[in-house]
Amino acid sequence: MNALSSEPTLNDLLTSRPPLEVNARDGLLFEGVPLHVIAAVAGTPCWITGAGTLRRRANALKAAFEARNLPVHFHFAMKSQDHQATLTILRECGYGVDIVSGGEMTRALHAGIKPNGIVFSGVGKSDLELRAAVEHGIRQINVESVEELYRLNDIAQACGKIAPAALRVNPDVDAQTHDKISTGRAGDKFGIEHRRAVKLYAEAAALEHVELVGLAVHLGSQMLTAEPFRQGYSRLADMVREIRALGHTVKTVDCGGGLGIRYQDEIAPPPEMLAGVIAESLGDLGVELSIEPGRWLSAPTGILLSRVIETKAGNPDFVVIDAAMNDLARPALYDSWHGILPVAPAAFNDALKPWDVVGPVCESSDIFAKDRVLPASLKRGDLVALLDTGAYGSVMSSTYNSRPFAAQVLVDNGRWEIIRQRQSVQDLIAAETIPDWLLPAHG
Numbered sequence: 001m002n003a004l005s006s007e008p009t010l011n012d013l014l015t016s017r018p019p020l021e022v023n024a025r026d027g028l029l030f031e032g033v034p035l036h037v038i039a040a041v042a043g044t045p046c047w048i049t050g051a052g053t054l055r056r057r058a059n060a061l062k063a064a065f066e067a068r069n070l071p072v073h074f075h076f077a078m079k080s081q082d083h084q085a086t087l088t089i090l091r092e093c094g095y096g097v098d099i100v101s102g103g104e105m106t107r108a109l110h111a112g113i114k115p116n117g118i119v120f121s122g123v124g125k126s127d128l129e130l131r132a133a134v135e136h137g138i139r140q141i142n143v144e145s146v147e148e149l150y151r152l153n154d155i156a157q158a159c160g161k162i163a164p165a166a167l168r169v170n171p172d173v174d175a176q177t178h179d180k181i182s183t184g185r186a187g188d189k190f191g192i193e194h195r196r197a198v199k200l201y202a203e204a205a206a207l208e209h210v211e212l213v214g215l216a217v218h219l220g221s222q223m224l225t226a227e228p229f230r231q232g233y234s235r236l237a238d239m240v241r242e243i244r245a246l247g248h249t250v251k252t253v254d255c256g257g258g259l260g261i262r263y264q265d266e267i268a269p270p271p272e273m274l275a276g277v278i279a280e281s282l283g284d285l286g287v288e289l290s291i292e293p294g295r296w297l298s299a300p301t302g303i304l305l306s307r308v309i310e311t312k313a314g315n316p317d318f319v320v321i322d323a324a325m326n327d328l329a330r331p332a333l334y335d336s337w338h339g340i341l342p343v344a345p346a347a348f349n350d351a352l353k354p355w356d357v358v359g360p361v362c363e364s365s366d367i368f369a370k371d372r373v374l375p376a377s378l379k380r381g382d383l384v385a386l387l388d389t390g391a392y393g394s395v396m397s398s399t400y401n402s403r404p405f406a407a408q409v410l411v412d413n414g415r416w417e418i419i420r421q422r423q424s425v426q427d428l429i430a431a432e433t434i435p436d437w438l439l440p441a442h443g
């Protein structure tokens with residue numbers, strides 16, 4: 001702990017994140033690459049993804065289930081990080097994807113994910129998106145309403161196909177996480193109310209162009225305790241038994257994502273907890289199981305690298321950095337906490353003081369950290385690294401305040417490359433047109 005606050009120290013942050021290290025010449029390195037080198041070439045702000053870290057986590061998650069002898073399909077929730085390089089790495093680790101839009105389906109197919117490795121969840125799938133899913137023959141469409149089920153049947157009929165579908169159930173379980181990332185409580189917009197789902201499943205068996213393969217659930221995100229998982233999965237297990245008792249087939253259960261990580265000082269459960277709960281709740285049903293992890297895989301693989309534009313003395317003292325809420329929206333949206341480390345070698349031995357770390361966007365909520373204990377010596381031009389920004393980071397960026405999308409870099413155990421060029425303001429302007437009648441030359 002910090003002498004000046006109850007938050008983790010710089011050293012705590014550093015030592016609990018193994019791909020990060022400091023050396024006396026280069027300061028902070030990520031997977032062996034000095035961050036100051038990346039900043040000099042790619043500029044700031046800049047997203048950095050650690051390929052080695054992603055592979056390690058992907059394999060560790062699989063190992064947790066293998067240790068239980070529990071065969072599971074792994075579908076990465078690509079809404080958390082959707083770069084082609086990320087998808088390629090995970091494909092090579094044997095992962096499919098969970099998608100929420102036609103755009104994500106196109107990205108996944110482009111990265112070589114086979115249709116059989118794609119599951120489509122989402123509360124508002126357009127006709128076009130459903131048609132594309134049916135035409136491509138993806139593994140499973142998780143239907144979120146009665147209306148969607150009948151619409152899917154019509155669309156599949158028009159395509160001359162039979163669509164494999166699961167009912168996404170809203171089990172009315174409180175995921176005990178942030179209100180804005182809870183998805184499985186009664187009244188949340190996601191899924192079909194569990195009391196209606198069994199009856200609907202039976203009704204849907206009569207549909208000619210939908211094959212109901214099973215049930216799906218996703219309770220929420222950044223979940224840190226076993227109990228809500230247990231409640232949600234036991235509810236699903238009961239439903240599977242009821243549906244079977246009515247004479248219908250249930251082949252698959254999709255357990256969703258939600259496993260949380262340590263951002264600050266949370267006690268985050270290991271993936272073995274999730275494997276254990278799934279094994280105990282659903283392991284003896286003889287169904288094909290799948291999970292849809294996003295954050296657990298991708299959050300710790302990411303850094304947002306930023307440069308100090310100015311320090312502003314006052315009460316409080318501000319550090320204004322060149323990343324902002326348009327880049328990383330999570331602190332402004334959910335008051336989320338991200339570790340911040342200096343990059344310069346000397347900074348790790350400096351005296352410390354509290355700073356408010358803010359971005360340049362014209363919103364009072366453009367604050368990354370309040371009273372954050374960082375080197376007192378921070379000054380214009382210094383680099384800082386915002387940690388655990390690999391999930392729901394770059395994918396949630398906007399161009400608010402005409403701030404173009406930041407560059408992206410992949411580091412891979414000593415190697416690195418720019419994997420998305422920084423967008424320019426000219427790119428933004430080029431996508432806009434002015435109607436003729438607004439131009440002075442107009443008739």
Ligand SMILES: Cc1ncc(COP(=O)(O)O)c(C=O)c1O
Pocket residue numbers: 077080098121122183218220221222223256257258259292293294295296391
């Ligand atoms: C249907 C579905 N599956 C999986 C996920 C991934 O969640 P997480 O990133 O918390 O693992 C989400 C996002 O919350 C989701 O909506």
Ligand SMILES: N[C@@H](CCCC[NH3+])C(=O)O
Pocket residue numbers: 079181183221222330334391392
């Ligand atoms: N965007 C949220 C997670 C939402 C998960 C999708 N349902 C976050 O950054 O924590």
